[in-house]
Amino acid sequence: MGMSERIWRIGVLLLYLGLGSCTYASGQGRQTTPPSPSLTPMVLIPAGEFIMGSTPAEREYGYRLDEERGSTVARRYQWFANEERRLLSLPAYYIDRYLVTNADYKAFIDATGSPPPYVDQATWESYGLIHPYKTVQRFLWKGNRFPPGRGKHPVVLVTQAEAMAYCRWRGAREHRSLRLPTEAEWEKAARGPEGNIFPWGNTFDPRRLNSADGGPYDTVPVGSYPNGKSPYGVYDMAGMVFEWTATPCPYDTSKVIVKGGSWDDYPGVTRAAARHCRPATLRHILIGFRCAGEAGGE
Numbered sequence: 001m002g003m004s005e006r007i008w009r010i011g012v013l014l015l016y017l018g019l020g021s022c023t024y025a026s027g028q029g030r031q032t033t034p035p036s037p038s039l040t041p042m043v044l045i046p047a048g049e050f051i052m053g054s055t056p057a058e059r060e061y062g063y064r065l066d067e068e069r070g071s072t073v074a075r076r077y078q079w080f081a082n083e084e085r086r087l088l089s090l091p092a093y094y095i096d097r098y099l100v101t102n103a104d105y106k107a108f109i110d111a112t113g114s115p116p117p118y119v120d121q122a123t124w125e126s127y128g129l130i131h132p133y134k135t136v137q138r139f140l141w142k143g144n145r146f147p148p149g150r151g152k153h154p155v156v157l158v159t160q161a162e163a164m165a166y167c168r169w170r171g172a173r174e175h176r177s178l179r180l181p182t183e184a185e186w187e188k189a190a191r192g193p194e195g196n197i198f199p200w201g202n203t204f205d206p207r208r209l210n211s212a213d214g215g216p217y218d219t220v221p222v223g224s225y226p227n228g229k230s231p232y233g234v235y236d237m238a239g240m241v242f243e244w245t246a247t248p249c250p251y252d253t254s255k256v257i258v259k260g261g262s263w264d265d266y267p268g269v270t271r272a273a274a275r276h277c278r279p280a281t282l283r284h285i286l287i288g289f290r291c292a293g294e295a296g297g298e
Contacts (some may be wrong), residue, residue, distance in 0.1 A: 007135040015183040039174050040104070042094040043189070043232050044295060049144045050188040051195025054273040058197055062268030065204055065241035069213070074268050082251070088184055092295035094230035095181055095189045098222040099243070099290050100166065100234050102146035106287055108166045111173075116141040117157035117284040131264075131285065138218070141287045152221035154241050160256055160280040163244045167291040183247035183257045183275070189225045190238070190260070191272035192231030199230035199237045204267045209239035211270055238270040239263060241288035243279075249277035262286040 016239055054062075059080040064072045074080060102117075104221050109116055118141055121133045138147060139156055160167075166179055171178030181189070190199050198204060206213035208228030210220055223235045237243075242258040249255040255277040259274075260269030268274065276289065 002007040032242055041097045043097050043234050045093050045189050045232055049087055049089045050193045052088050052187050053090050054083040055085055062271050065267035071266050087259055091165055093185055094293045096290035097234055099288050101152050103151035104157045105155040106146055116144055119157055136285055139211050153219040154222055155286050156241060156288050157283045160244045163289040176293055178291040180246040180292045183245045185292055186259045187272055188244050190230050190233055190236050197271050198230055210263045211239035212264055212266050242286050244289040252277055256280050
């Protein structure tokens with residue numbers, strides 16, 4: 001391998017790590033931009049052990065937080081009962097620093113002809129969800145145009161398959177292999193190796209996330225809560241929107257696990273250990289996604 005090729009590869013690696021734009025030196029000593037698409041910022045999650053799941057005390061804390069806000073549904077249906085506490089070890093991997101936005105997703109549908117995020121009233125009402133179709137209106141695209149002023153908001157109303165297709169497409173464009181994170185990968189990125197209850201620590205703070213406590217009851221631009229980022233510097237992993245994972249629901253194989261809670265949820269559901277299952281074909285105003293990739297794989 002020649003010197004210029006070796007330096008070019010180093011430049012691409014720096015971009016992959018999310019360190020911004022870089023240049024490489026040609027054989028004639030000129031500085032030029034490397035011949036590669038701009039890479040979306042990702043965070044390296046190092047290999048090693050981390051604490052997954054919750055203790056009985058943490059689950060009780062989650063139930064009590066919700067009950068203090070007048071919500072008993074989590075305890076009534078024992079939503080947190082299956083958060084098995086365990087020590088896991090994962091190899092190194094990358095995960096998006098930010099949720100995929102409407103503007104990001106528009107580039108995908110413009111390039112591939114994939115359908116824009118949309119759900120009609122009959123389909124929405126068939127889901128049996130609590131939100132009326134009136135609430136869905138502000139999230140609906142018109143053709144290939146996302147709602148005005150929402151380019152930096154997380155994309156919603158996409159199925160798990162569409163989220164996976166976006167990750168594959170972006171990976172091909174950026175010359176790296178991308179996919180949805182597994183539940184374990186998502187949880188480690190959210191809570192760090194010490195097993196924080198929330199990305200920022202073990203005490204709920206409504207100022208650090210977009211949730212039912214203090215948010216606008218809507219999505220906001222990604223990264224709007226920097227004090228709520230995870231120990232690894234990943235944003236919006238509590239509240240904002242649930243996130244698709246690649247992990248099937250362990251007690252209902254027709255569904256997959258979503259993580260993180262949303263702008264419509266109380267604290268217990270926004271804990272990093274909380275698990276929620278939804279049909280993979282669901283188009284929901286509360287579900288978005290981010291991509292992950294193998295460390296070193298381009």
